[in-house]
């Protein structure tokens with residue numbers, strides 16, 4: 073069969089909403105685009121453990137500590153599903169992780185900001201996981217089967233994460249003057265970086281056209297960002313807090329909130345590795361990989377021993 077015929081069958085499946093599975097024929101560019109996106113998503117989950125992990129020993133109560141520990145462990149689980157989904161596309165986990173450590177692969181810009189107070193843990197849950205859910209609910213309908221299925225489970229856990237974050241802020245927002253200020257300050261610092269999570273404007277999005285055609289993406293960066301603003305602008309009222317955007321305004325005509333322009337210079341600066349915590353994050357991941365070397369070797373040796381034993385039996 074010619075490549076043109078194979079491409080026609082492939083696009084036909086996509087158009088008919090049939091999932092593409094690892095052993096199906098797929099264009100090399102589709103495979104590469106998925107390796108890029110899914111591995112970057114995996115890296116985001118793993119690097120995303122760091123800002124929150126920073127507060128595990130300082131959580132204000134045993135209950136808060138247990139919840140935060142569970143959440144951070146969930147993120148590790150998400151990273152592992154996604155590394156496995158990436159492996160089904162024909163790359164090894166080592167290659168993928170090397171790309172993170174060498175700085176070749178990206179991860180979400182949001183995790184390069186510091187967590188300065190306990191309220192940041194609430195803001196991450198509410199805003200960062202809130203943004204992630206909108207993006208990931210869309211990805212449950214992505215065209216590559218293993219990625220779509222991983223997203224179903226991940227979204228269930230993310231919705232718990234978002235609620236726990238909102239609840240942290242709700243408690244602070246009804247607390248002392250200092251707690252209220254801490255809550256507002258965290259919202260102020262996390263709002264714009266959360267909007268950046270959705271990526272550049274559609275007009276600047278290099279992968280937009282092709283990813284929509286292949287149904288890797290089902291909604292554009294700007295569409296998802298607008299959904300997020302509309303949702304959060306209402307939820308912030310429950311907290312009796314404000315979003316740090318003087319241009320945020322409900323528009324009856326469009327049925328959406330208008331909002332101000334993102335500082336794109338800051339966004340690209342962070343993406344290129346020059347954000348407040350980029351170096352620290354990568355160093356922490358490289359160190360964790362080195363420190364875990366003996367575990368990987370021991371697991372490999374044990375698996376080898378079992379193989380030899382089962383062959384001998």
Ligand code: BYC
Pocket residue numbers: 108109112113114116117118119120121124147178179180181182196200201204207268269270271272276277278279280283289293343
């Ligand atoms: N940060 O053409 P575009 C979580 C890059 S973790 C950095 O629009 P695309 C959590 C983009 O990669 C969940 N880079 O790209 C964990 C591309 O560069 P490359 C994280 C960004 O792929 C722990 C270039 O800009 N979620 O929930 O069509 C604790 C042009 O962009 C960013 C995911 O990873 C960014 N924000 O669309 C708490 C979702 N934005 O690759 C919570 C999966 C863009 O050509 N990913 N870039 O070098 C996606 O859905 C899509 O990849 C994006 C970007 C919407 C992010």
